[in-house]
Amino acid sequence: MRIAHLSDVHLGYRAYSRTNEHGMNQREYDVLQAFRRALRAVRDAEPDLVLITGDLFHAVRPPNSSLLAAYSYLSDFQKSRRNAPLVIIAGNHETPRVAGSGCILALLKHLDGVQVVYDQIDGLEIPALNATLLCIPARGVPDIERRILQPNPNTRYNLLLLHGLLEGVTQLTLERPIDRQKIVRDEWDYIALGDWHIYQQVAPNAIYAGATEFTSTNIWEEAGEPKGWVLYDADTRTHEFHKIRTRQVYDLLPIDAADMTAVELNQAIESRADALGDALNGAIVRQRVWNLHPDLRRQIDGELLRELKARALHYLLDPRPPRPSTGGRAYGQTSETDGESRLTLADEWRLFAAAYDLPADIDRAAFIELGARYLQEADATERG
Secondary structure, eight states, X not given: OEEEEEOOOOBTOOOSSOBOXXXXXXXXXXXXXXXXXXXXXXXXXXXXXXXXXXXXXSSSSOOHXXXXXXXXXXXXXXXXXXXXXXXXXXXXXXXXXXGGGOOGGGGGGGSTTEEEEOSSOEEEEXXXXXXXXXXXXXXXXXXGGGSOOOOOTTSSEEEEEEESOBTTSOSOOSSOOBOHHHHOOTTSSEEEEESOSSOEEXXXXXXXXXXXXXXXXXXXXXXXXXXXXXXXXXXXXXXXXXXXXXXXXXXXXXXXXXXXXXXXXXXXXXXXXXXXXXXXXXXEEEEEEESOOHHHHTTSOHHHHHHHHHXXXXXXXXXXXXXXXXXXXXXXXXXXXXXXXXXXXXXXXXXXXXXXXXXXXXXXXHHHHHHHHHHHHHHHHHHO
């Protein structure tokens, strides 16, 4: 059985202020086009089964433009496949906080061949494929510890679908990571994972397909990583990762402005951007500047920045002021083992939490400072 696996599409995602000729937010349109390219490539591969492991939509109530387009794309996609099986589970972004609120994915159950799981852990049987799928949407993750997750001995193929972060995938997460031993087991023919936006093989039979566009809260950590989908063969337990074209994202080499003049700093900013050549046009770009004193910051060439911002879809100059050195090194200085800068854990928390998707009723500033205080207290206790 050949399986096409997509995840974390985030239809309805919007960012920056640019719109296209139709008045749609350019990033919302980019995400739609990436999804369309993925569907066309999947259709041409002619898999037996298609899986989407969560966050098809970016929000509980996505924009009508993306909702209508998604319904149309998937309707055409299913017709082209003669309504072959397509299974979608819900991710955290499209799952409402209150279970009784329903889920936008329920609309897609009306498409022929489509099955959707968005509430609790549920098992689906597909007799035509002699397969059973154990589906764990975002709302079902808390029940994993209380459940015995077992394949169905009466079907040839057993798949597990999960939207959640396993232990060891990332260090920065507000959620408690999921015990790998509960999920990653050889008895499953395929374990289709979602929620992590970077393509990653966890085991021969367990894969994060990654996102289809750059839509995470920190796209810079993904710069240079391919986006796409997975074609998996359940009989041989082999797979291929298929890249799709997306908006380009560049995180330029940081500039250390500690000993620079204004002329040198402006030249460095310009040369970093010029190194991209025509690739800068329409791209999403970040330029970090370490150890930037306020006086020097005021001397950055405004005309140069306006030119760069006009060429790129989004150009972010990210200045970092100097701070007292730690261990003889200033903020932003690197060592052979750092790779970048030595931030305190509290500093890393502030950067992470500043961009993290929070419910509307939570005070972000208080949330950030509470977390930073806990980390600082823990650090002081450990050193004491």
